[in-house]
Amino acid sequence: MRPMFIFGEIVNGLRRNLSMFISVVLVTFVSLTFVGAAGMLQMQINQMKGYWYDKVQVAIFLCSPGSTTANCSSGPVTKEQQDNLRKLLDSDAVRQYVNDYQFESQQEAYAHFKEQFANSPIVDSVTPDQLPSSFRVNLKDPQKYQIISESFSSQPGVESVIDQRQILEKLFSAMNTASIVAIGIAAIMIVCAALLIATTIRLSAFMRRKETAIMRLVGASKAVIQLPFILEGVLAAVVGALLASGAIWAISHFFLTGYLADQYKQTAFISDAQTLWLVPALIALGAVIAGVSSLFTLRKPLNA
Amino acid sequence: MIRFENVTKVHDPRAKPALDSVSVEIEGGEFVFLVGASGSGKSTFLKMIYREDVATSGSVYVAGHNVSTLTSWRVPKLRRKIGVVFQDFRILPQKNVYQNVAFAMQVIGASRARTKERVTDVLAMVGLEGMEKRMQHELSGGEQQRVAIARAVVNQPDILLADEPTGNLDPTTSEEITEVLKKINANGTTVVMATHDDDIVDRMRRRVIELSRGKVMRDEAKATYTSLIPKVTPATGTTGEAQA
Incomplete structure (x- = not known):
């Protein structure tokens, strides 16, 4: 050929x-x-x-003065409730699913908010006490969000549990x-x-x-x-x-x-x-x- | 070289077979005329040889191969041993004389040098030297048929099949074409020519196989277009008159 x-x-x-x-x-x-x-x-x-996915966390928002959910009817989260939540996070049942967690206070939440919306006029109308404090939980397996949600959403002092991954x-x-x-x-x-x-x-x-x-x-x-x-x-x-x-x-x-x-x-x-x-x-x-x-x-x- | 053993070809089961129990043997180097009326099976006979058609029953042997059982991928190899020319020349109009003949070598992978050498020789043999650059519309019918013959023999086939090659040509040109075919046959190529041209057959006096309705009616050496042998009428057992 x-x-x-x-x-x-x-x-x-x-x-x-x-x-x-x-x-x-x-x-x-x-x-x-x-x-x-x-x-x-x-x-x-x-x-x-x-x-x-490396950055997203499960956020356990705690009751703040402005919270309106039924779980927050007794008012903002108390020190005792916070400690109980910490204990629950450290308990063996929950620990196996958690890599680590941080507590974000209202002041820190406000600082992050200001950083994220630096160019927006909304910053001026928000005060630290309007923002909830939260536990930021990094899961070992992000798919196991449901377990954290079930364990924490009905705990006293918890306003809501949000999986940032779901938003994405x-x-x-x-x-x-x-x-x-x-x-x-x-x-x-x-x-x-x-x-x-x-x-x-x-x-x-x-x-x-x-x-x-x-x-x-x-x-x-x-x-x-x-x-x-x-x-x-x-x-x-x-x-x-x-x-x-x-x-x-x-x-x-x-x-x-x-x-x-x-x-x-x-x-x-x-x-x-x-x-x-x-x-x-x-x-x-x-x-x-x-x-x-x-x-x-x-x-x-x-x-x- | 070519052997038909009880070959039957049925195109349409409701009609008569195109070939009906044909048994014929053609030796290498022979020049054979295939005669008979239109529809007598001449073209089918030729198509069986180059395996354009396959026998419904019986066997066709060409150059030692049983063509009827040949697998499709072996058909090209068989066809390289066979050259075919037709009544309508089948020249490629967008190619010149040289390119038309060279095409047959190019498609089987011949080298450029070998192609040039062979095409030049073959064009000289068929009497077309100096016409290499001519296009189809610049050629007469006889010249076009010479191109077709050159293309058919350029690969040096063992067999040349010609299906009414002079059918479209005047008597003088027909004679010239027949001379070319004779020359090819003299070089050792087996030539089988289907024709209606009684002048040529009568003048050349070669073997004649006559087909009628798919059957071999006559197979005579050094014969004419119509048989000179008186016909025997079986019913009376007496000698009849020569056929008209």
Whole structure:
């Protein structure tokens, strides 16, 4: 088999079928961009999980003068209630789930609040006694939040038990939904791309049926007959995948690291380098879709 | 070189078979005419040899291989031993004369140098030297058929099958094409030519196999288009008149 001959056949095929080639490139480009976007979202979710899960805690808020829950009807938390809670945290039953815990007084809560909302006028209207003191508990296994919640929420002096992780979970589940939607759209687009590639190859094979008939007649192997068609499809898909890679890199560079990271300095965003890991995956996916689709299409028309 | 053993080919079970219990043997180096009316099974006979068609029953042996049982991936190897030309030439219009002939070598992986050497030789042999750059629309019918023949023999096949190669040509050109086929046969290639051209068959006096409704009606050496042997009528047992 002569590579130059195969290459020449591909170029010939592309020249005669240029508009179809371009349409395959564009459809693959759009579908793989969605795949890439879904991949980026998943990477972002993992990145944020890794970053935040180390920092999130279960907060046991204690009754303050402004508390309105039933558990706080007897007034703000007393010293004795605080000590009891500390004892409970140190008891064997609870300790096995807890890494460590800190007590955050109302003054400390106020200091943190001021720090977090430094630029907001809300700081001026809040006083330390409006903020509850709390125990900040780091769990060994963040999934065991329920045990802490059950043990502490009905204890005297406890206003509420809040798992910060659950707040994040809502964000992550929204991002997950977005990535599932992106994957769904990508799947439909991939089906479109596969069908379009099949149609293009079939058309290409039909346009070159005289050549393939002669090839079969003089004893060309199946590989030599089919390879130019398959490579045409693969080439179109790979060009589409490269465009898609360019698009996701642009999203990462200009939107994520260029804009969002600047706006939300507290949040860890994926880097351009991490996004580049998706490129080989997209190219491989494009090539596989095109290869399988053309192989499947060519089984009949060139075998007769 | 080619052996048909009781070969039957049925395209449509409701119709008569295209070939009906055909048994024929063609030796290497022979020049054989295949004659018969349209629909008599000539093309099917040829297709069986290069395995475009497979026998419904019976066996076809070509160059020692049982073609009927050949796996599909071995078919290309068989076809490299066989050249085929058709009535409609089947030249690739976007390629010139040289490229059309070279194509047959390129697709089986021949080197550029070997291709150039062979194509030049073969074009000279079929009388197309100096016409390498011509495109199909610049060629007469006879020249196009020469290109097709050059393409069929460029890989030096053992067998050349010609399915009515002069069907679209005037008598003088037909004669020239037949001369080319004779030259190829003289080099040792077995030639099987299906034809309606009685002039050529009568002039060349080679072996003639006549098919009618899928059956071999006649297989004569050094024969003419129509049999000169008087027909025997079995019912009366007497000698009949020569066929018209």
